[in-house]
Each structure stands twice: as C-alpha cells, then as structure tokens.
Amino acid sequence: MRIAALLLAVPGQLLAQTMNAPPAPIDRLPGAGRAVAVEAHAARREALMDRIGKGVILVRAASLRDGEREVLQDNDFRQDDYYFYLTGIEAPNSWLVLTADGPDHETTLYLPERDPAGERWTGKKLGPGQDAVSLTGIKDVRALEVDSFANVVKQIIVESPGPVYANWVSEGAIVGLDGDRTGLLNVIPIIDSMRVVKDSAELIALRRAIMITAEAQRAAMAAARVEMYEYQLEATIEYTFRNLGADRVGFPSIVGSGPNSTILHYDVNRRQIQDGDLVVMDIGAEYGQYTADVTRTIPINGRFSDRQKAIYNLVLGTQQAAIESVRPGLTLRDVSQVARRYMSEHSGNLCGSEGCNKYFIHGLSHWLGMRVHDVGAYSMPLEPGMVFTVEPGIYIPEENLGVRIEDDILVTEDGYQILSDGAPRTIEDIEELMQSGDRPKTDGGG
Ligand code: GLY
Ligand code: MN
Ligand code: MN
Secondary structure: OHHHHHHHOOOHHHHOOOOOOOOOOOOOOOOOOOOOOHHHHHHHHHHHHHHHOEEEEEEEOOOOOOOOOOOOOOOOOOOOHHHHHHHOOOOOOOEEEEEEEOOEEEEEEEEEOOOHHHHHHHOOOOOOOHHHHHHHOOOOEEEEOHHHHHHHHHHHHHHOOOOEEEOOOEOOEOOOOOOOOOOOEEOHHHHHHHHOEOOHHHHHHHHHHHHHHHHHHHHHHHHOOOOOEHHHHHHHHHHHHHHOOOOEEOOOOEEEEHHHHHOOOOOOOOOEOOOOOEEEEEEOEEEOOEEOOEEEEEEOOOOOOHHHHHHHHHHHHHHHHHHHOOOOOOOHHHHHHHHHHHHHHHOOOEOEOOOHHHHOOOOOOOEOOOOOOOOOOOOOOOOOOEEEEEOOEEEEHHHOEEEEOEEEEEEEOOEEEEOOOOOOOOHHHHHHHHHHOOOOOOOOOO
16 A cells, blocks of 8 residues: 555656566566666767767676675676666676767677576576667677677777777776776766766666665664664665565665664664664665665654654754755755754754754765765756755764764756655654554565
8 A cells, every 4th residue: 555655656657667567577688687768878878979079988897796706795796887877788798889970979789699508607698689689779789709809999999080988997097908008088977977967767766766765764663663683673674675676775774773873884783772762774775776875763662752852853954954955056065054054053052052063974965876975076066857865964972862864855947856755754754653563565576
C-alpha cells in the first residue's frame, strides 16, 4: 500500500517504472545491465563532441575487480562513471571512441568478443553484434582486439582533426594505451561540468534511488527498539535497499547512536543503543549507478526528550530556511549563508552564548549523482536539473547528542523540489511512525 502511494506521488515518467516492474532485460541482453535510455545518452555524446569542436575522445570502461587481491564488498564490477554517462552499459573492458570534426560526429563502440569459458565464472557479457547495437543505439560496434586496438588508437591519434582527450588518469597524469604519456588531454573536467545538470533519464534513476532510501528510513524507524545494535538497524536499511532493487549502497551506511551520533562519518555500527539515545542514520541506496544521500535522526525509544526536541527543531528550521531559499541563479555558498544566518539567529541559549553554529562543523551541501559527493564546481550558479543535498547538523560530544537532517533537492525552473520527502522529517511524523510500529511493505523487485 505504502509503495503504491509513493508511486502515485511521483511524476508520470516514473509511473511506468513501478517498484514491481518485471526484472530489467538483463537476460535478453546478456551482461550489459539494464535497458539504456538511448536518446539521452546519444544527446550527451553529441553535446560533448560539440563542446570539444574538433578532436577525439577515448573513453575506457572499468575492468572486473580481482577478488583475489581486493576485498570486494558487493559486485566484482561497477562501471566507470564517465563511460556509463556516455553509454549506459555495464560492459567491462570496452571502449567508446568519439570523433568530432566540426558538425561531423562519429561514435564507435569497441566490445571484447564473448568468452564462453570465462563466462562460466563471470556470467554473460555483452559482445559485439546486433544486441549491442539495439541496446545502445550506437550503430558502429566493433570487436575489440586489444593489440590491434592499440594500433587503431595510434592511427586515430595521428589522424585526429584536433586534440585527443581521455577519461582516465594515472598517478596524476593522463597515460596512453601503452602506458606512455602521449599528450592526451583530460576530458574529465568537461564531462564533470555536464554531469552537474541532470537530464530526465538521470533523474529517473536518482529518484528511484532516493525513493528506495526513503523507504529504508521508514523501515528503520519502524524497527527501532531500545537495546538493539546499530548493525541491526543497518541490516533493516540494507535489506530494504536490496529488497527494493537497489544495486548496492552508494556509501557505507552510517548508523551512529549516542556518542557515535556526534561522529560525522561513523560507519562501524557496532554499538548497543541505549534508552534515551538519538540515532543518526545517514544512508543512500545506489540504483542504476546513481546514489541517494538521506539522513534522519531518531530517538531510539520513540520519543524525543525536551532537549533533543529543541536541538532537532533548530536543525530542522535551519534546513527548511535553506531549502526554501533555493532557486536558479544562487550558488551553494548563498544557500549555506542562509542556513548559517538562521542557526545563528535562532540558537537562543541552546548552545551557550556563542550559538550553535560552532557545533555545525561541516558544510551544508554537496552535489549528488553517480557519486555521493558528486562532481562539479561548487561555485556554479544553480540551474534547473541540478541536484544537491541540504544537511545541517549540530554535534555536541559532551552531551553525546548529534542531530543531522539531510535531504536531496532538485533545482526547478522556479525553485526546488525535495526528492527525499518520502522519509518523515518532523518530530511529529517521526514519533508517529515509531509509535505505530507500522512497518512499511518492503517486497518488490526490479
Ligand atoms: N553521506 C555522506 C554525506 O552526507 O556527506
Ligand atoms: Mn551528504
Ligand atoms: Mn549523507
């Protein structure tokens, strides 16, 4: 019921993608991931080629990670963000080559041939062929033979109508295919400036990650009990993520109670939570390569004390003032100043004569997208399609009292939209959910 209600509250595009939608077509299109928003990705490639005018862009996919060398926390593969931004596919060890010569644009995708023996270990992969053309909308898909590809690239570099750019950086320098410094330019800052403004396909994934995360906050609120361990709340949260189809966590879940509520990035989550404690839950599901970042602070026993209420409402008021100021043309610095001013003017005697800003020890905002602290300059004026967090907090270690409230905000033509409002935020709504014990429905798929 709850999920149906949530879906009714979201824009039309999302209604097509219900939580109970059948699994994405991963079996039909082996090893590539979910269906690709073909037009959106083509538009990004075109925009990027327009930006460089003349030249070649080499975009390398990520490789499978090696479980013998690394401690893999989730899958053995997560696509390179730049490659994903331009292709939408999860194919490892592949390359995208974009060539721009004024208005003439060429796009070529190089995919490794399929390896049936290897696929017994790794699962099916997308190979060159019609499946890849249909999935990506890229008509020129070629087999990647690494040796001959190196020669192809050398030839491309020689024949390029302009500079050659690449998306990988090693030891502070852009390094060529053979490890030599071939004078490649770094394309990352150009793509970063595009990534700050999300298109509608990106917003679909981001909204879904955020909806899942809001449901996890609700599930944790309903499950919270005195003397449970922080990891048990974490388990409820991450169960909900996966049960609703999230791919992984966007960052390690922060579940900090009592003294740990004052540690900003506490993610050990091993303490037993005591009666009277607040718990800061700063969590984000990743879906389709995009991550949410939503924090709620709850009283483990279901009722805020008077002191906790006073601090909580100051943080909430600060957040609300900052959010309400959001509109195109401002910068994140402007929004942060609104928050600081509000907190300073409304601290009263809550934190002593200096006011509570001295306990608000981090920045107010960061961009959100494929990374929790997403790319892009913080000085950019806000534009419709930008997404960022607003997350004031007050942390008083001498009282074991930490409060952070964090929401994900989309800039719209005339203001803002709170994407994470599926998670209760006021004292009244949090206490009501915790008292009701109304556990949200968490079955779903897709
Ligand atoms: N979850 C990390 C942060 O809020 O910045
Ligand atoms: Mn954040
Ligand atoms: Mn956060």
